Amino acid sequence: MSFDVDLTKRLGEAEIACRIEAGEGLTVLFGPSGAGKTSVLNMVAGLVEPDAGHVRVAGETLFDGGAGLDVPVAERRAGYVFQEPRLFPHLRVRSNLLYGRRADDGLDVDETIALLGIAHLLDRWPRTLSGGEARRVAIGRALLSDPRFLLLDEPLSSLDRARREEIMTLIERLRDTMKLPILMVTHDREEAARLGTRIVEI
Numbered sequence: 001m002s003f004d005v006d007l008t009k010r011l012g013e014a015e016i017a018c019r020i021e022a023g024e025g026l027t028v029l030f031g032p033s034g035a036g037k038t039s040v041l042n043m044v045a046g047l048v049e050p051d052a053g054h055v056r057v058a059g060e061t062l063f064d065g066g067a068g069l070d071v072p073v074a075e076r077r078a079g080y081v082f083q084e085p086r087l088f089p090h091l092r093v094r095s096n097l098l099y100g101r102r103a104d105d106g107l108d109v110d111e112t113i114a115l116l117g118i119a120h121l122l123d124r125w126p127r128t129l130s131g132g133e134a135r136r137v138a139i140g141r142a143l144l145s146d147p148r149f150l151l152l153d154e155p156l157s158s159l160d161r162a163r164r165e166e167i168m169t170l171i172e173r174l175r176d177t178m179k180l181p182i183l184m185v186t187h188d189r190e191e192a193a194r195l196g197t198r199i200v201e202i
């Protein structure tokens with residue numbers, strides 16, 4: 001199974017409960033605003049600790065409340081594209097992209113840069129980028145960190161049509177060729193239908 005998740009978490013007034021049993025491919029997390037989709041991604045990434053339950057990705061247990069197991073964030077090796085790009089403001093685009101780079105396997109740096117159309121931005125500071133440019137850099141940074149799985153929080157919002165199309169094609173390739181388990185939040189039905197191997201409502 002790519003994602004085997006069963007967790008609960010109380011956040012303020014909200015009681016979040018989520019169950020995912022997903023085979024390979026891309027799992028879309030769908031649901032109304034405030035349902036807890038981002039919180040679920042944060043718990044799978046290891047940024048927020050669930051109150052109870054378990055998180056397993058590609059057969060490996062990352063969290064198990066009963067067993068007292070909680071694998072630290074860095075060891076989980078999630079490629080996380082946040083809702084806001086969250087680039088490091090003190091690093092130029094090039095350094096942001098290479099921040100999590102491990103060995104020189106996985107995706108090719110130049111090829112990824114070309115695919116995302118960000119070659120002309122490499123020497124820029126994050127504060128000078130448009131929303132869509134920053135988002136593409138954030139996607140590149142996640143992909144180049146040699147992740148074991150991807151967490152995508154509305155990765156295509158704020159992109160124009162042409163760029164959306166290119167990035168959808170890239171996500172399809174990651175899903176089908178590289179076989180990366182992907183958990184993606186989207187509000188867009190068309191996106192969900194095209195990219196999702198399955199849709200989980202929360």
Ligand SMILES: Nc1ncnc2c1ncn2[C@@H]1O[C@H](COP(=O)(O)OP(=O)(O)OP(=O)(O)O)[C@@H](O)[C@H]1O
Nearest residue numbers: 011012013014031032033034035036037038039040
């Ligand atoms: N730190 C916190 N303290 C209190 N409540 C919180 C906290 N974080 C999140 N919540 C609440 O938990 C619920 C889930 O939030 P979350 O951001 O996960 O929802 P979401 O489904 O991703 O929403 P959206 O689609 O609007 O991004 C919301 O009701 C939110 O107000």
